[in-house]
Amino acid sequence: MSIPIDWTVAGPATFAMIGALVALLVDAFYPRRTWLGSGIPATVGLLAATVELARGDLPSYPFAFSLIVLMGSLFVVVASTIKNFENAMPPGEYHFLLMAACAGALLMVSASDLVTLIVALELLSLPSIALVGLRQGDTAAVRSAWTFFLASVTSTAITLMGISLLYGIAGSLDYGQLREALVDADAPDGVVAVAVVLTVIGLVFKLGAVPFHLWVPDTYLGASILVAAFLSTVSKAASLGALLTVLAVALPTAQASWEPVVGVVAAVTMTVGNIGALRQSDAVGLLAWSSIAQAGFLLAPAVALSTPYGLSAPTQYLAVYALANLVAFAALAVVLRLRGSTRLDDLRGMARNDPWMGIPLAFAALVLAGFPPAVIGLVTKYLVIRPVVDGDHVWLAVIMGVNVMLGLAYYVRLVVTLCDRPEGEPYVSPSPPVSVRITKSTVLLGTAALLALSVWPDLLLTHLP
């Protein structure tokens, strides 16, 4: 038996895996175990994967999601340089796991049958769990990893259950054949509905949506900040991409059974996430809860997948969200390195006494909030509300509007804290190493991109599908 391999799909992931292995080998055989020693192979691997992606001819949506995954991973790898000299974090393993997860994410968004999807999901999940608990001697991190692991395997098991039911109904796991088989399935509607909903659960879990959201704040706070950045952008991009593809390609005929579920989950997710974020006093916790709320916004347009903007809106929203979130997390990583804390009280006045990190952080928060002058944030909010209205789900649109308001309450609180008058001189590490500068420059580059997009939103909107 020969298994056909579609190299346009597997190509980028293969390069990412090669990068991962080289990073691990360099670290094993190069005695000094420096950060750059494994960081450079990882970076090269990601760049090669990007070239391979651009060379191939993936359909537009998998291409867009793969691009977001690759760019996000690249950002995380480069920004992780800040961990240089941080002895608790082994560089070889870190890069290996990161790249393996990235390969899983790439496969996940371009999978076209459910088995590949599950394998890719595991390839993404297991390294992610290890990444969370990787820091040596940190029991909080290990506990977070355990929570993450238990929640993850449970939801994967549920998804497998759904997939086996689907296989029983349709006799195939290929997206295209599933779609046809579900048109007039022999099985009763109830069984189809259960199978579909169970299948979707695992993906919703990776997205961090309610009711599988509690692992998010716990994990993000326990993991190192850039791992949290990876989970909140790359991992989320992969699961959103896979979910939308499954819903749009494999299960459109069962829309009646998943549409209400997706709508309610989106509405509850954004509300719960925002209310949770309102209570945070730590910037990382705030971003963790806000990323749950953002998952709701990403999920909401799925109720109108069949309308003209149903697929493009979440893709574009995701691209902007990912960039802004990466900038914010990387800026916080720098803050943690230099000031030793990310509590809101310790960030007070940062836009005044450290404008090069404070202003990017404030701007990223405004983008996430969708508040001018960050026009691109507002435009993407508009984009995700539009298909929802177009699909006649005005109730959901109103809930989204209310949640834009709730979100503003804490994002603006962060912005105001950053712009406030500082209380005394903050502690700042006296001699930051060069590696901090690399992370700082990624933050500034990301902010520059966000600014450019705010001035000219077309730059993104006409180039992403």
Place this chain on the structure above:
Amino acid sequence: MIVVALVVPLVVGFVLIIARSHVTGRRAAWIGAATMSVTLALYASVWEGREQNISGDVDVAWVEPLAARLHLGVTAVSWPFVLMTAFIGVLCCLWLVADDTSPALVGLVLVVSASSLGVFSSRDALLLFVFFELALVPMWFVIAYWGSGDRRRAATRFLLFTVAGSALLLVGIVIGALRGGTLDLADLRPTAIAVVLMTLGLAVKTPVVPLHTWLPDAHSSAPTVGSVLLAAVFLKLGTYGLLVFVGPSDDIEVVAPYLAVAGAIGIVWSALACYAQDDLKRLIAYSSIGHMGFVGLAISTRSEVGVAAAVFGSVAHGVITALLFFVAGSLKDRYGTTSLAGIGRGLYGRTPWLAVVFVVAIVASMGLPGLAGFWGELLALRAAYDGSIVLPSSVSWTAVGIALLGIALTTAYVVRAIRLLAQGEPAPRETDRGLGRREIVVMGSLVVVIGVLGLWPGLILDLLEPVYVVAAP
């Protein structure tokens, strides 16, 4: 020209905020006044006559996939709002010509004024929304840093209420744009549900009773220029929004009765609240709710007279309330309080000119014929009395009845305020002093404008004659 008029104050404002330690407050205020004067002059000269539907039209592609354009221009409805805003901006900067001014405050005033001007001159709904939100965070800082009392709380409550309103407005805009095919204000086609959402959102901003609870705290906690901008300019964002989003819609009849009755109740409510106030700034803040009630009533009729009444009433309220808040600011500078009891009686004998200005302002606010406040109220009542297709006469006559009761109560609180402050046996204090130079300039020009608008209402009303032809179904 409009682009220059908008960009110059924004840029100067940001530069003043960033370079606040390199410039004295007095000089910053002069720079601000000069900037706003340039803007005012540019806006005044942009008008091309009322035959032209949009004057100073600028139309550039912006966000293609959303069909959003950078479309700027002034119409017969927006031009009076624009001139009033720019004028108030100049006066606010002149008011800040003092040694204890913070340059950053001047910068924020410029940013807030320019954003509001942007709202009035946008012809694209998304652009309008961007400007609408842009002014909020600077305003938060104005209240929270330079205000008094429980200012942080007041500022935050103001921000959250307004943002909640604008979130609903955004959903309404999305629906309207989907049905209309573009985001151009003239082509929005909001459905009934969208009209309800937009009205709710803008009613928070206007404010319409019972969504007004943020207003008294914000207005009374803000510094003088903050109160002036909030009352004279920010509330107009709400009424202007109602005029452009809700007014032209065919589905206005869904909300018109509620808007009319809520407006009329607002008049009574505000008069009662004013009668019970001891704090002058809170009194002025509550009186604004009544004036906005008249405007809401006028808009709900969707008639020629109604639109004219709404525009005139908004502009007149802008200049009158600005004058009242400047007077309150002067009193606060002298006596350190705005409590009626704390200021004491007999201002006629203690600071005669300030008392005269105060009385002129408050009787103008009451709607004395011959002053600016009169025409807006008269026309609003006239529009409601006439009734219209969208507003059954049973409802509109009820509203007129309630409004008349409100007018009687308004007279009562005005007389009370005059008696408690201006009249009575003067008890001189050492801080009594005549009007300073900047006070004479700022208050004098506002008194002149109030008189001119009162005697020649045609200055604004003549602009609006053709609006009916455009807005008719």
